[in-house]
Amino acid sequence: MLIQIITIIVVLFLLTRVGSKLKRKEINFKEAFFWGLIWFLVGIVVLYPKLVDKLAKYVGLQSATGIDLVVYIAVALAFYLIFRLFVHVERIERDITKIIRHIAIKDENDK
Amino acid sequence: MSIVIIIPTYNEAQKIYNVVKSVMSYGYDVVVVDDGSKDNTQEQARRAGAVVLRHYINRGYGAALSTGNQWAIKNEYNVIVHFDGDGQHNAGEIKNLVNPIIREKADVVIGSRFIKEPPPNPHLGKGGEGSVPIVRRVLIKLAIVFTWIFSGIKLTDAHNGFRAFSARALKKIECKQDGMSYASEVIDQIAEYKLRIQEVPVTIEYTDYSKSKGESNIKKMLVGLKFIWGKLIR
Numbered sequence: 001m002l003i004q005i006i007t008i009i010v011v012l013f014l015l016t017r018v019g020s021k022l023k024r025k026e027i028n029f030k031e032a033f034f035w036g037l038i039w040f041l042v043g044i045v046v047l048y049p050k051l052v053d054k055l056a057k058y059v060g061l062q063s064a065t066g067i068d069l070v071v072y073i074a075v076a077l078a079f080y081l082i083f084r085l086f087v088h089v090e091r092i093e094r095d096i097t098k099i100i101r102h103i104a105i106k107d108e109n110d111k
Numbered sequence: 112m113s114i115v116i117i118i119p120t121y122n123e124a125q126k127i128y129n130v131v132k133s134v135m136s137y138g139y140d141v142v143v144v145d146d147g148s149k150d151n152t153q154e155q156a157r158r159a160g161a162v163v164l165r166h167y168i169n170r171g172y173g174a175a176l177s178t179g180n181q182w183a184i185k186n187e188y189n190v191i192v193h194f195d196g197d198g199q200h201n202a203g204e205i206k207n208l209v210n211p212i213i214r215e216k217a218d219v220v221i222g223s224r225f226i227k228e229p230p231p232n233p234h235l236g237k238g239g240e241g242s243v244p245i246v247r248r249v250l251i252k253l254a255i256v257f258t259w260i261f262s263g264i265k266l267t268d269a270h271n272g273f274r275a276f277s278a279r280a281l282k283k284i285e286c287k288q289d290g291m292s293y294a295s296e297v298i299d300q301i302a303e304y305k306l307r308i309q310e311v312p313v314t315i316e317y318t319d320y321s322k323s324k325g326e327s328n329i330k331k332m333l334v335g336l337k338f339i340w341g342k343l344i345r
């Protein structure tokens with residue numbers, strides 16, 4: 001199916017991105033492993049959709065097909081990532097304030 | 112007893128000169144924290160004779176006050192007063208906030224527009240309730256309940272920017288929130304460290320200028336949410 005081919009290409013591309021980011025040390029090993037695993041799982045799901053159907057039945061989604069389960073997990077994951085981003089941005093904001101404060105007081109002392 | 116008045120400012124070039132002058136006329140040291148103003152606020156403040164601490168980037172009301180606090184503690188002042196830069200507060204009332212601290216009756220003194228008890232100074236009158244716009248008054252009442260729920264301290268006013276601290280008290284207080292939610296956080300910390308708090312009546316002048324500078328009512332409500340969020344992730 002066309003959708004499978006496209007998705008696999010996208011997944012492979014994203015996996016190479018994770019690899020090159022790790023090589024350039026823009027992300028650490030833990031992050032690379034996390035993202036690698038995510039994209040790998042996406043690839044598996046696309047290649048073997050029946051697998052998630054079984055999983056969906058196993059966790060108790062009777063009427064649902066596997067793809068529904070994938071969407072649920074994806075949404076939950078997206079929310080979690082947004083939360084982490086929020087916390088991270090907040091921390092950066094506080095750090096900026098600390099730096100600005102340090103400069104303000106230092107400037108006054110240096111005069 | 113050395114007393115310092117901290118005035119946080121953001122684009123107050125029109126008013127700051129007169130505000131600093133009026134405070135200095137009572138013999139207080141003044142430090143203006145210029146929070147990344149885009150006009151010549153800092154020059155005006157210097158011209159008036161204040162010490163100016165300059166934030167290169169706007170970091171918010173709470174951040175500016177914390178910078179002033181840190182500077183004041185470093186320079187070993189005994190009493191630290193927060194004062195608005197837009198001319199809303201009356202410099203003549205600073206002594207009413209400072210007195211309970213000097214007489215060691217309180218660690219923190221907060222100005223109130225609505226205080227009901229007889230004021231310690233009888234000819235001072237009853238604060239300026241009549242001049243507070245009605246929508247603002249309802250919001251303030253909500254904020255009072257909000258503060259009460261979170262800190263257990265029941266005030267007669269909320270988010271009044273006119274405050275005085277003993278240096279000993281201020282050293283304990285560590286506020287992390289940069290924005291207007293500082294006003295809630297500071298009360299929260301007063302409760303946490305069980306500092307002695309007292310309210311004194313103050314008059315707030317709602318001029319067209321201060322209203323146009325002030326935050327919208329909707330923004331005021333968001334401050335509450337910001338405070339809770341900040342508490343959750345601190």
